[in-house]
Amino acid sequence: MFFHIVLERNMQLHPRHFGRDLRDKLVAKLMKDVEGTCSGRHGFIVAITGIESVGKGLIRDGTGFVTFPVKYQCVVFRPFKGEILEAVVTMVNKMGFFAEAGPVQIFVSNHLIPDDMEFQSGDMPNYTTSDGSVKIQKESEVRLKIIGTRVDATEIFCIGTIKDDFLGVISDPGATS
Amino acid sequence: MHTCDLCACAMRVTMCNHGSSLKRNMCPHPGVYAGMCMRCGQEMDDEFGVAFGYIHKKLRLASDEISRLRDKDLKNLLRDRKLYLILDLDHTLLHSARLLDITVEEGYLHNQTDALPDNLKSSLFRVEWMQMMTKLRPFVHSFLKEASNLFEMYIYTMGERPYALEMAKLLDPGDNYFSSRIIAQGDCTQRNQKGLDVVLGRESAVLVLDDTEAVWGKHKDNLILMERYHFFASSCKQFGLNCKSLSQLKSDESETEGALPTVLKILQRIHRLFFDEALEDNLEDRDVRQVNLSQMAECTLSFLIKALVLKTVRKEILKDCKVVFSRVFPTNFPAEQHTLWKMAEQLGATCSTELDPSVTHVVSTDAGTEKSRWAVCENKYLVHPRWIEASKYTWQKQPEENYLVHAKNK
Numbered sequence: 398m399f400f401h402i403v404l405e406r407n408m409q410l411h412p413r414h415f416g417r418d419l420r421d422k423l424v425a426k427l428m429k430d431v432e433g434t435c436s437g438r439h440g441f442i443v444a445i446t447g448i449e450s451v452g453k454g455l456i457r458d459g460t461g462f463v464t465f466p467v468k469y470q471c472v473v474f475r476p477f478k479g480e481i482l483e484a485v486v487t488m489v490n491k492m493g494f495f496a497e498a499g500p501v502q503i504f505v506s507n508h509l510i511p512d513d514m515e516f517q518s519g520d521m522p523n524y525t526t527s528d529g530s531v532k533i534q535k536e537s538e539v540r541l542k543i544i545g546t547r548v549d550a551t552e553i554f555c556i557g558t559i560k561d562d563f564l565g566v567i568s569d570p571g572a573t574s
Numbered sequence: 575m576h577t578c579d580l581c582a583c584a585m586r587v588t589m590c591n592h593g594s595s596l597k598r599n600m601c602p603h604p605g606v607y608a609g610m611c612m613r614c615g616q617e618m619d620d621e622f623g624v625a626f627g628y629i630h631k632k633l634r635l636a637s638d639e640i641s642r643l644r645d646k647d648l649k650n651l652l653r654d655r656k657l658y659l660i661l662d663l664d665h666t667l668l669h670s671a672r673l674l675d676i677t678v679e680e681g682y683l684h685n686q687t688d689a690l691p692d693n694l695k696s697s698l699f700r701v702e703w704m705q706m707m708t709k710l711r712p713f714v715h716s717f718l719k720e721a722s723n724l725f726e727m728y729i730y731t732m733g734e735r736p737y738a739l740e741m742a743k744l745l746d747p748g749d750n751y752f753s754s755r756i757i758a759q760g761d762c763t764q765r766n767q768k769g770l771d772v773v774l775g776r777e778s779a780v781l782v783l784d785d786t787e788a789v790w791g792k793h794k795d796n797l798i799l800m801e802r803y804h805f806f807a808s809s810c811k812q813f814g815l816n817c818k819s820l821s822q823l824k825s826d827e828s829e830t831e832g833a834l835p836t837v838l839k840i841l842q843r844i845h846r847l848f849f850d851e852a853l854e855d856n857l858e859d860r861d862v863r864q865v866n867l868s869q870m871a872e873c874t875l876s877f878l879i880k881a882l883v884l885k886t887v888r889k890e891i892l893k894d895c896k897v898v899f900s901r902v903f904p905t906n907f908p909a910e911q912h913t914l915w916k917m918a919e920q921l922g923a924t925c926s927t928e929l930d931p932s933v934t935h936v937v938s939t940d941a942g943t944e945k946s947r948w949a950v951c952e953n954k955y956l957v958h959p960r961w962i963e964a965s966k967y968t969w970q971k972q973p974e975e976n977y978l979v980h981a982k983n984k
Binding site: 478488490491492493495502504506508509518520544545546547554556 | 604605607608609610611612613614615616617629630632633635643646647650750754774
C-alpha cells in the first residue's frame with residue numbers, strides 16, 4: 398500500500414556547501430540519500446514530494462560539519478499482511494512462482510496455488526488449469542494476497558497466495574483474443 | 575464464509591479457530607522464503623531445511639517437501655522419457671586458464687578471432703572481466719543438444735557462482751538447457767563434496783558426468799567418470815603431466831572420437847537400457863545406478879577379456895625356449911625375481927639357473943663366461959638380453975642371429 402507521510406532526518410552538511418544554495422544542496426543530498434531506501438517501519442521510500450521544514454543547523458564539536466533536522470513529505474510503499482496486491486510474474490518453477498510489485502519481491506509457493514493448476518515445464522514454464530483456460534507464466538499479471546512480509550536494508554520480501562476468490566491472473570500475455 | 579488471513583489456507587469455515595496457535599502448529603512448513611514459511615507466513619529459523627540458493631537466494635526447503643517435489647517431478651520426467659544429468663564444468667565440458675598463466679608458446683591464442691585457426695574460432699573465448707580464457711571441449715554443442723533430448727540437465731561446479739553463470743552463457747547462449755539449474759561451490763552443503771541433496775531429482779534417476787571421483791564420495795554409483803580435458807599448458811603443470819599441452823601442440827581432442835562423443839554413446843545406451851520396454855516393472859521403481867554399474871561392469875569385463883587374450887598370445891612368443899642367464903643378474907640376487915627372468919616367462923619361455931641338454935638359449939652380455947662357452951660348444955644360441963626385450967616389443971620371436979654375442983677379439 399502507498400502512504401504519503403512526513404518523515405524526519407538529520408542531514409549533515411560539509412562547510413563547502415555553505416552559501417547561497419545551502420537549502421538546495423541540502424534537499425539534493427536528502428533525495429540522494431533517502432529515495433530508494435527501505436526501512437522496516439515505513440517500507441520503501443519511493444519519492445520525496447516536498448520539504449516541510451528545515452530546522453536550525455547545529456555545528457558539531459570538533460568538526461566543521463553542521464547537522465540540520467529536516468522534515469520532509471514523501472511517498473512510501475509498504476506491503477501489509479492480508480493486503481491484496483497486483484504483481485508481475487518474473488520466474489516460474491516447480492516450487493511456485495516469483496513476482497514483483499515495484500521493489501517488493503513476492504513468492505507464491507505451489508501450496509498456495511489452486512489445486513487445479515498444474516506446473517508445465519518447457520521453454521516457457523507455466524502453471525495451467527486442466528482445461529488450459531488460465532495460464533500463469535513469466536510477464537503475467539496476477540492479483541495476490543500477502544501473508545507474510547520481511548524487510549531488509551534495501552529489499553522487501555513477501556509470501557503470497559492466489560488460492561482465494563478473485564485472486565489469480567489478471568491478464569495473460571500469451572492469450573489470443 | 576471465512577478465509578483465514580493468518581495462514582491463508584482458504585478453508586471455508588463459518589467459525590474459524592485459526593486465531594489460535596493450533597492452526598499455526600498444524601502447518602507442515604514445507605519451506606522458507608526470506609525467513610518466512612512459504613505456506614503460513616510464520617517467521618522461521620534461518621537454518622531451517624536445506625538451502626536452494628541457486629534457485630533463489632532466499633529459498634530453503636524441508637526434507638519432506640524435497641521428497642514430495644522429487645517424486646512429482648520424476649513422474650513428469652519419466653512420462654517425457656527423460657532422466658537427470660549433472661554436468662561438471664572444468665576439465666569435463668571445458669577448460670579455463672587465467673590470462674597470466676598463458677605461456678609464450680600459447681601467445682597465438684591472444685590473436686583476434688579471425689586470425690585464429692578454424693577449430694578455435696567458435697570454441698575459444700576470452701572473458702575479460704574475469705581475466706581468463708576458456709576453451710570449450712570439442713563436440714560440446716552437439717553433445718548438449720543430443721543429451722537435452724534424453725535428460726534434464728544441471729551444471730554442478732566447484733567454481734564460484736559468477737564463474738558458473740559465465741560458463742553457462744558460453745555453453746548455453748539460448749538458455750535452453752540449464753535455466754536456473756546451475757549449482758556452484760556456495761550451494762554445496764559439505765565442504766569439498768558435491769552432493770545430490772541440493773538436486774531436485776530422485777537419486778535413482780540421476781547420472782553424473784565428472785572428471786573427479788573424489789568429490790562424489792556419497793554417489794559413486796551415479797557417476798560416469800570422464801577423461802580430463804587439458805587444453806592450456808597451465809593445468810598440465812598443475813596435474814604433473816610432463817608433456818606439451820594441446821594448445822602448445824596446436825592440436826585438439828578429436829571431434830568425432832574424443833571423450834564427449836564416446837560418453838554420449840554410453841549415455842544413450844544407459845538411457846535405452848533404463849527405458850527398455852521389455853522389462854515388466856514400473857519405470858518409477860527402476861534405478862539408473864544399477865544400469866550404470868552394469869554398463870561399467872560390461873566395459874570392465876570387455877577390457878579384462880581383451881587383457882586375457884593378449885596374455886595368451888604373449889605366451890606363445892618364446893614358447894619352446896629354455897633360457898639360462900649368465901652374468902646378467904647381480905650375484906646374490908634371487909634370479910626368479912629379476913625383470914628379465916619374469917619377462918622371459920611372460921613370453922612363454924622356461925627359465926633355469928642350471929645348464930642341461932634341454933637348454934636352448936644362453937642369455938649373456940659376455941661371451942667369456944663358463945655358461946657362454948658351454949653354449950658355443952654345444953651349438954646353443956648365445957644371445958644378448960636385448961633379444962628378449964625385442965621379442966616382447968615386437969610380439970614375435972626375433973631371429974637370434976641379430977643378437978649373437980661374440981667373443982672379444984684377443
